[in-house]
Every structure is written in C-alpha cells, then in structure tokens.
Amino acid sequence: MTALSEYNPIVIAIYFLSVAGLAMFIMNPVLLFVSFFGSLLVFYTLNRGKKDRSKGMFLLLFLLLGLLNPIFHHNGTTVLFVVNDNPITTEALAYGFTSATMVVSVIYWFRGFSTLMTSDKLLYVFGKISPKFSLMLSMALRYIPLFANKFRQIKAARKALGLYRQDNIPDTLKSNLKAFVALGGWSLENGIVTADSMEARGYGSGRRSFFSRYSFKKKDLIAVTVTLLPVLAVIGIKLSGSLDFVFYPEMSGKLLNKGALWAYACYTGLMMLPLISDAAEREKWKSLRSKI
Numbered sequence: 001m002t003a004l005s006e007y008n009p010i011v012i013a014i015y016f017l018s019v020a021g022l023a024m025f026i027m028n029p030v031l032l033f034v035s036f037f038g039s040l041l042v043f044y045t046l047n048r049g050k051k052d053r054s055k056g057m058f059l060l061l062f063l064l065l066g067l068l069n070p071i072f073h074h075n076g077t078t079v080l081f082v083v084n085d086n087p088i089t090t091e092a093l094a095y096g097f098t099s100a101t102m103v104v105s106v107i108y109w110f111r112g113f114s115t116l117m118t119s120d121k122l123l124y125v126f127g128k129i130s131p132k133f134s135l136m137l138s139m140a141l142r143y144i145p146l147f148a149n150k151f152r153q154i155k156a157a158r159k160a161l162g163l164y165r166q167d168n169i170p171d172t173l174k175s176n177l178k179a180f181v182a183l184g185g186w187s188l189e190n191g192i193v194t195a196d197s198m199e200a201r202g203y204g205s206g207r208r209s210f211f212s213r214y215s216f217k218k219k220d221l222i223a224v225t226v227t228l229l230p231v232l233a234v235i236g237i238k239l240s241g242s243l244d245f246v247f248y249p250e251m252s253g254k255l256l257n258k259g260a261l262w263a264y265a266c267y268t269g270l271m272m273l274p275l276i277s278d279a280a281e282r283e284k285w286k287s288l289r290s291k292i
Helices: 009-025 029-046 055-072 090-116 119-126 131-160 169-200 218-239 258-290
Strands: 079-083 086-089
Touching: 009 029, 009 090, 009 119, 009 218, 009 258, 029 090, 029 258, 055 086, 055 090, 079 090, 086 090, 119 131, 131 169, 218 258
Parallel strands: none
Antiparallel strands: 079 086
C-alpha cells in the first residue's frame, strides 16, 4: 500500500489514531468485529508478500483473553454450565471475546502504524511537541524488530551448535530461556553503547533540532478532513446512545438500530480509506501507462 505512505506523517498518525481510538473507547460488539477484520485487511495489505510469524501468537492471545474472563468473572444471569461450583455465563463469555477482539484489533492497527511510521516521521510528528517523547517512541519502535531479529539469530546459532532437540519440549523451553537471557545481556550492552554514543554527540547539551523533508500540502488537508468527518459522525452517534450495549447483568442494546447502522457504515468507510486511495493510485498509474 504505497498511496498512504505518500501522505504527510501527520495524516498517517491521525488515521491510525482515529481507527484505533474508536475501537478502544466504543465497546460495541459489531463495531469491534468490523474493526478486527479491517485491521487485519489493512495490515496484511501493507505487508503484502511478507510472512507474519506472529499470527499464531495473536490467535492464542485472542483465545486466552476470551476464555479467561468467564473463568474468573461469573457475572451474568444466563448460566451455560457450572465448573467446580463456578457458573460460566453467556454474558461473561460474550464480554470476554468482545474485549479480546478489541485488544487484538488495536494491536494490529498499531502494527500497521509501525509499518509506515519510520523514526524520522515520528520525530516530525511529535518533535515540536515533545522531543524526548518522540525520541523514546521512535527508539522503542526500532528496538522491537531489532530484538526479534537478534533473538532469531541467537536461536539459529544455538541450533547450529546442536543445543536444541526438536522432539524434547522441556529442552526446547530451556534453550529458549537461555536464548532470552543472552538477548537480555546483549540489550543491556547495546543500551550502554547507545547512551555513550548519544552523550558523545552532545545529546541533552542544548536545544534539539532536526531536519525534516516533509511539508503539509493541499492533498494532506483534504485527507485529514475526509478522515475526521466519519470520526466525528461516529462520536456523535455514540453520544446519542445509539451504540450503547450492556453486557451485565443481561445483554441489552439494539445493535442494528438506524444510528448504529450509520456508525458502522462511517467506520467501515474510514477503515477503507487507505485501500480506496491505493486502488485509485493504481488505476491512475494504469491510465498513465496506457497513454505512453
């Protein structure tokens, strides 16, 4: 998805904060499931052709979050079955999987955000507001893939030495733990080197400045306006009470009323903006190439 990356970083930040923020603060099952599938669609479109090795982990996280809530919280009036005198209720199960959907969808929205927002873009967006926060955020986003790659390198080196046994789960867990300990040592050493490097370059000795090659153009203003209009519409519908849904003690709320349907349509349109922009960009290039 190259079209979205061509916009000003402020546009990218506003888009992802909007779709993720609405999913975080509106506990409506339909809206959250729309957000879940939209986040997957946008993320895998952004990372087209790349393997996602962590999808199994997020599937496990989804199941754990969904199943743990009815195990530890027994609110609700509709009892499905009883385990050790603890009732498992429909309401607790529905709330668990709804909250799990929210968590996983927000994670995927921010994974898409980290795909497009490089360190220089983060410094551009947050540098004037809070240089320290922007530096910390850019370093954090940089170190996540860096640590993942280093962990894979350590595991590969240990496998080459014959320290892994594929048919022995305890030995595999023990080897993974040792690899994690090695990663911790490397990260501490790398942190010291980074701190020394920043001190040698005079970080903190004066007012921070940075070079930016980004400018806010007319198309960026249009993109921000098109992004904020459905956001304001969904917020207005939420304030009217049309998206309200209660899980306890009984599930109640009209998920398909007129206001809610408008909100779902606005949110779906908001999520599809990058895909629509990308499709329009591809059609434009096809048209230009056909005229050559």
